[in-house]
Amino acid sequence: MKLPAFGYHRAESLGDAVAVLTEHGPDARVLGGGQSLLPVMALRMSNPSVLVDITTAKDLQGHAFRDTDGLVVSAAVTTRALETDAETRRRHPLVVESLAQVGHPEIRNRGTVCGSLAHADPAAELPALLLALGGSVRVAGAERRRRIAARDFFLGPYLTALSDGEVVAGAELPLVSATAGWSIREITRRSGDFALVGVISVLDTDSAGRCTDARIALFGIAGTPRRATAAEAILTGEILDDAVLAEAAAHAFDEIDVVGDIHGSVTYRRRAGTRLVAASLAEAAARSQSEVESARA
Numbered sequence: 027m028k029l030p031a032f033g034y035h036r037a038e039s040l041g042d043a044v045a046v047l048t049e050h051g052p053d054a055r056v057l058g059g060g061q062s063l064l065p066v067m068a069l070r071m072s073n074p075s076v077l078v079d080i081t082t083a084k085d086l087q088g089h090a091f092r093d094t095d096g097l098v099v100s101a102a103v104t105t106r107a108l109e110t111d112a113e114t115r116r117r118h119p120l121v122v123e124s125l126a127q128v129g130h131p132e133i134r135n136r137g138t139v140c141g142s143l144a145h146a147d148p149a150a151e152l153p154a155l156l157l158a159l160g161g162s163v164r165v166a167g168a169e170r171r172r173r174i175a176a177r178d179f180f181l182g183p184y185l186t187a188l189s190d191g192e193v194v195a196g197a198e199l200p201l202v203s204a205t206a207g208w209s210i211r212e213i214t215r216r217s218g219d220f221a222l223v224g225v226i227s228v229l230d231t232d233s234a235g236r237c238t239d240a241r242i243a244l245f246g247i248a249g250t251p252r253r254a255t256a257a258e259a260i261l262t263g264e265i266l267d268d269a270v271l272a273e274a275a276a277h278a279f280d281e282i283d284v285v286g287d288i289h290g291s292v293t294y295r296r297r298a299g300t301r302l303v304a305a306s307l308a309e310a311a312a313r314s315q316s317e318v319e320s321a322r323a
């Protein structure tokens with residue numbers, strides 16, 4: 027299907043992008059990699075009058091590791107560029123493994139990290155990653171710049187706390203501790219598909235094997251990614267033996283109204299998701315204990 031007619035502005039800077047978005051109001055949209063927006067336009071589900079292309083804006087390029095904010099990724103950074111960055115693989119391997127789950131390499135070559143966050147697909151990996159890490163997005167608008175924590179950013183399917191005219195200028199992905207173990211797992215029909223159910227786990231343990239921090243983010247199961255708070259509470263402060271891990275997995279979907287669709291029923295997502303969480307927790311716990319052993323050696 028051909029795209030409807032639209033105006034196009036290639037932004038030179040973040041300020042330029044915000045100015046054009048403000049001038050055109052709600053009919054203008056940011057164009058990142060276009061991997062979600064252009065198909066949606068082709069299907070006539072969105073018909074913006076102007077696309078503001080931020081991909082070559084000079085102050086929206088690159089990423090950096092910061093002491094306070096962790097890995098900071100600017101809006102024009104593509105998924106593939108970060109996925110193939112050697113320093114990111116070394117210092118934040120969970121990020122690289124999460125990026126590698128996003129669609130296919132062709133999609134990741136164009137799609138941007140911040141575009142995926144702004145798009146807020148409930149089955150997408152990167153919103154869940156931001157939530158699991160306790161990260162934030164940096165937002166710029168005509169009146170103010172602000173930082174929005176992941177827990178406040180994702181409001182519903184394809185719905186965020188962004189106001190008209192605001193741009194996600196960057197994302198902050200805090201590092202995990204040196205003794206933390208992590209895991210990302212998802213169930214898809216085919217390689218590269220969106221997840222029917224997915225989980226990102228980050229577990230930290232001490233030298234006795236006791237859990238000092240547990241973070242579990244589920245995706246593909248509700249209108250937004252969700253933390254499995256009941257399971258996290260079961261794990262925290264406990265020795266992570268098989269029984270505790272199994273109990274946590276059994277309670278992973280407590281307090282979550284799981285959504286079913288033509289791809290998977292509520293029952294399927296809960297049952298398959300519980301097994302997925304169990305495997306993910308076991309992997310994260312083993313990785314953490316391995317890190318603790320390495321630190322001790």
Ligand SMILES: Cc1cc2nc3c(=O)[nH]c(=O)nc-3n(C[C@H](O)[C@H](O)[C@H](O)COP(=O)(O)OP(=O)(O)OC[C@H]3O[C@@H](n4cnc5c(N)ncnc54)[C@H](O)[C@@H]3O)c2cc1C
Pocket residue numbers: 055056057058059060061062063064065080101127128129130133136137138139140141142144145147149150151152188192193194195218219220221
């Ligand atoms: C075949 C296929 C398979 C895919 N599989 C997956 C998958 O498995 N997992 C997954 O997570 N994604 C998947 N995607 C989506 C892909 O990751 C997209 O790249 C991503 O969701 C959007 O990023 P983008 O940069 O292309 O954004 P665009 O398509 O350019 O924009 C998407 C939306 O976000 C807005 N936007 C973009 N950037 C910004 C910004 N900086 N500030 C404010 N608003 C912004 C746009 O206005 C638009 O509303 C798939 C896509 C395709 C076509």
